Amino acid sequence: MRKKWLAILACIAMVATLFAGCGGSDSSGGDSEGSDMKVGFIFLHDENSTYDLNFINAAKAAGKELGIPEENIILKTNVPEGQECYETAADLADSGCGIIFADSFGHEDYMIQAAQEFPDVQFCHATGTKAHTEKLDNYHNAFASIYEGRFLAGVAAGMKLNEMIEKGEIKKEEAKIGYIGAYTYAEVVSGYTSFFLGARHECPSATMEVTFTGSWYDETAEKEAANKLMDNKCVLISQHADSMGAPTACESRGVPDVSYNGSTKDAAPNTYIISSRIDWTPYFVYAIKAAQAGEAIDVDWTGTLQTKSVLLTELNEDVAAKGTQDEIDKITKELEDGSLHVFDTSAFTVEGKNLDSYKADVDTDADYTPDTEVISDGYFHESEYRAAPYFDLRIDGIKLLDEAY
Numbered sequence: 001m002r003k004k005w006l007a008i009l010a011c012i013a014m015v016a017t018l019f020a021g022c023g024g025s026d027s028s029g030g031d032s033e034g035s036d037m038k039v040g041f042i043f044l045h046d047e048n049s050t051y052d053l054n055f056i057n058a059a060k061a062a063g064k065e066l067g068i069p070e071e072n073i074i075l076k077t078n079v080p081e082g083q084e085c086y087e088t089a090a091d092l093a094d095s096g097c098g099i100i101f102a103d104s105f106g107h108e109d110y111m112i113q114a115a116q117e118f119p120d121v122q123f124c125h126a127t128g129t130k131a132h133t134e135k136l137d138n139y140h141n142a143f144a145s146i147y148e149g150r151f152l153a154g155v156a157a158g159m160k161l162n163e164m165i166e167k168g169e170i171k172k173e174e175a176k177i178g179y180i181g182a183y184t185y186a187e188v189v190s191g192y193t194s195f196f197l198g199a200r201h202e203c204p205s206a207t208m209e210v211t212f213t214g215s216w217y218d219e220t221a222e223k224e225a226a227n228k229l230m231d232n233k234c235v236l237i238s239q240h241a242d243s244m245g246a247p248t249a250c251e252s253r254g255v256p257d258v259s260y261n262g263s264t265k266d267a268a269p270n271t272y273i274i275s276s277r278i279d280w281t282p283y284f285v286y287a288i289k290a291a292q293a294g295e296a297i298d299v300d301w302t303g304t305l306q307t308k309s310v311l312l313t314e315l316n317e318d319v320a321a322k323g324t325q326d327e328i329d330k331i332t333k334e335l336e337d338g339s340l341h342v343f344d345t346s347a348f349t350v351e352g353k354n355l356d357s358y359k360a361d362v363d364t365d366a367d368y369t370p371d372t373e374v375i376s377d378g379y380f381h382e383s384e385y386r387a388a389p390y391f392d393l394r395i396d397g398i399k400l401l402d403e404a405y
Contacts, residue, residue: 037099037292038072039063040092042085042111044104046077049217050261051242054277055103055126062284081106089114093121099291101284102126104216105185115139122291126280127187129364129388131299142283143387144303147194148335149276149310151342153258154198155331156274156315156324157236160256161203163321170235172205178229179210180222180239180246184403186361188212190382190389191240194342195258196398201347202327209234211401219243228401230255247272256319263313273320275313282309300387305336343380348395355380360390 041059045052056075063073074097079088085107092100093114099122102111108128115123115138124140125131131141161175177199181188192210199206209229213221222245226237230253238258239246244267250257251268259275283303290297303309315325334340345355359370362385374381374390382391394400 036072037068037288038074038092038095038097039068039288040074040089040095040097040100041076042079042088042092042100042102042107043075043077044079044081044107045217045242049242050244050259050264051216052077052103054261055280058280058284059101061281062288065281065285066288068288079107081110083110085110086113089123090117093118097121099124099288101287105187112136112139122287122297124283124287124297126283127388129386129390132386133363137296140287140297140299140301141387142280142287142298142301142303143383143389144278144283144309145305145383146276146278146310147190147342147382147389147391148305149278149312150191150195150260151198151201151335152312152328152331153238153274153276154195154200155202155328156320157195157238157256157258158199158202158206159321159324159327160236160273160319161199161206164235165203165205174233174235175203175206176232176234177206177208178226178232178234178237179208180225180229180237180241181210181212182216182241183214184212186392187389188240189393190391192238193348193391193393193395193398195238196395197342197347200397201331206397208398209401210398212403213241215241217242219245222246223249226250227253232401259313265316269316269318271319272316274315274324277311277313278303279309279311282307302383302387305332341379343382343391345375345378345380348397350393350395352396355393358393360385360392362386362390 043052043055047053076088079085081104089100101124103126105127108125111123111125115136119138122138126142128141131139164170165172179192181192196208211225213225222241222243226246226249236256237246237250239260247257247259247264247268250271256273257271258273261277263275265272287297358375360372360374361368361370362372372385
């Protein structure tokens with residue numbers, strides 16, 4: 001009798017398996033609609049960081065666009081750039097996540113460690129540099145041509161400087177920008193340089209001072225840095241750091257500010273001009289759909305203005321110079337059609353000289369050894385040989401107040 005029931009149960013299980021193969025949900029492939037794949041996200045900070053909030057919003061937007069149930073979008077915040085990242089990634093993999101994203105540069109080695117241990121899970125890391133040399137089928141890097149967004153934000157800054165000069169508020173030689181950077185990484189160097197070149201595109205007399213905080217998110221340090229720069233007679237402030245420290249310092253002193261990763265207009269309505277940011281939604285949607293379908297994900301993915309991955313927030317017309325939006329629209333078209341390049345070598349010098357050749361450290365190593373020629377056709381080809389920035393030139397017109405980080 002017992003054998004008879006076991007045979008019946010076996011038949012039922014076989015029929016269920018056959019039906020499951022005829023259109024049921026499949027966590028390892030198939031189209032996105034109806035998929036029960038879990039997706040994990042690892043964030044360095046939480047919603048209080050403009051950088052991480054930008055990622056969090058994109059994760060939620062991608063889940064909504066793909067129809068993934070909220071409970072299958074797992075967000076892990078305040079994960080340090082250390083072994084905790086590996087442990088979090090491993091926990092997400094063990095919990096059934098088919099694809100896992102991390103958002104901070106220092107997460108990379110721990111994401112690679114997790115990718116090696118869980119070969120059936122896809123691991124995607126924003127801002128990283130090693131995917132193209134690690135050659136793991138399940139480990140990927142992504143970034144965007146944010147240098148174009150920063151250049152456009154710099155255009156808005158340059159036009160504001162021109163307005164201040166025309167109104168007699170400053171002299172041409174006083175058009176000095178202050179910039180707060182987190183670290184001296186190429187990503188930060190690329191960012192402040194592209195912003196400066198955008199400002200100089202409009203205001204040729206502009207100069208810039210840069211100071212570093214040694215942290216991606218430190219509100220006190222960023223506020224102190226902004227005040228130091230303003231004390232140094234910087235008349236406009238921008239940043240590559242993630243707190244509200246600089247914008248609130250600028251608002252209290254009435255100094256124009258260009259933010260990063262999102263609008264700070266609510267906190268600084270009288271000084272905020274504009275912000276550039278990466279919209280990670282297109283990448284998240286692309287990578288998740290590929291993972292669901294069992295398709296390969298790009299080793300290095302670079303979002304652009306055309307993919308709507310590089311965006312500007314709404315211009316604060318109450319603070320911006322007249323005509324700024326028209327100028328931004330004009331230059332956006334030039335960037336998109338290739339008639340203008342952010343790092344046009346005729347637009348800057350290094351120690352008084354224009355460059356026609358430069359080898360960058362594209363294949364990351366501990367000694368930052370130059371390995372790839374990146375100047376051709378009259379411009380530095382940023383984010384083309386790998387997604388993450390590698391522009392690390394110190395160009396004339398920018399003074400670094402410290403290089404401790």
